[in-house]
Amino acid sequence: MKPIHFLISSSLVVLLAACSQQESTQASGTLERDRISLISTASEIVVKSPVKEGSKVEKGQLLLQLDSKNQKAVLAKAKAELAQAQANLTKMLNGERAEDIDAAKANLANAKAKLTDAQKHYTRMSELVAKKLVSISERDNALAERDAAKATYDSAYQTWQKLTKGNRVEDIEVAQAQLAATKAEVVLQRHKLDELSIIATRNGILDSLPYHLGERVPEHAVVAIVQANTQPYARVYIPEPYKHKVHSGVTLTVHVDGIDEAMKGTVRWISVEPAFTPYRNMTEEDRSRLVYLTEIDLPDSANRLPAGIPLQVDLEGI
Structure with missing residues (x-):
């Protein structure tokens, strides 16, 4: 008869060999589903948490609401800048008001009349100097008055030309580019506002809410995890x-x-x-x-x- 300790040892060897064979022919693991991590885009306070962990959620359902007062103010500023850019472009496309053009035309006529009078006065002074009836200094004064009147006329003429011809194409293109930029800024700020509402992106189960009502979440932190219903x-x-x-x-x-x-x-x-x-x-x-x-x-x-x-x-x- 074999010793008892020999039989026990033999049994253990057989058992270990069987376990080793079973382990070598099977792979272990777990059953899994897709886990969706939702991340905050700003460091704000949690002001609303309508869904409890473990609840079923549907795509588009609100899971967490972050404070949006600051972002709403940023969006309002962007909208105001958009309105300003739109008004500036409209003004440039419509041209100047008729009243401003009429005023410029009147100033031009007045400057032309003064220039004509100054030119006639200078001509008379030149004739009188030739006849030695007036001094040369009086003619020079008349010349200076004529030149000043001509400068005033040229300035009035340029103002009238600017008002009647409208803005340059380059200036209008700059105004259009500014309008496009402000529109894009409004879209961006509105998107950032929407992202403060953490919503489910897929149907499933709300697996985890790491932050509670009243807590300030860090930027780029995981604020909700949804186990997808797939x-x-x-x-x-x-x-x-x-x-x-x-x-x-x-x-x-x-x-x-x-x-x-x-x-x-x-x-x-x-x-x-x-x-x-x-x-x-x-x-x-x-x-x-x-x-x-x-x-x-x-x-x-x-x-x-x-x-x-x-x-x-x-x-x-x-």
Whole structure:
């Protein structure tokens, strides 16, 4: 008869060998669904939180409202600048008012009359100087008056020309560009205002709300996580000896904890790199311990199952 300790040791060896064989022919993982992380675009205070964690949500539903007073003021300023740019362009396209043109025309006629009178006075002074009836200084004064009158006339003429011909094409194009810029600014600021309302982008379950009512959230912080209501998939780690057999499109048998009937899943992706990167040369035995993250699409029968359930995938017979 063999000793009792020998029998116990033999039994342990057989049991360990069976466990090792089972582990080597199965890959472990969990059932997962897409998780949507919604991020804040500004550092503001949470003023409304209408949905509780764990609730079903629909696309477009408000999950969190951040304080919008500051952004509304920025938008109002952008709208005022848009109105100003629009008014400036309209003024340039319509030209000057008829009253301003008439006033400029009257000033031009007045300047022309004064220039004519000054020219006649200068001509008379020149004739009198030739006859030595007046001094040269009086003629020079008449010349200065004539030149001043001509300058006034030229100025009035240019003003009248500007009012009647309208604005330059270049000035109108500048005004149009300013109007386009202010319109774009209004669109941008309105978009930033809308982003302060955190809404669900897909149907699903509100998985997490990291911030509470009254808290100030940092900019670019995750403020809500939605578990998408889509077909679940298995996320498992395939051992290195089976990697050459597992590729996109391969069908595998999946066992979900608590579900008696096995499911057929289809591999949609397997990582090129192992779960960790070796930092030195590895032996064949070491390489066999590497695992590769893999995602497997599950059938419609898995739709009712929640995320996070452990599962195993059969690798024998691939």
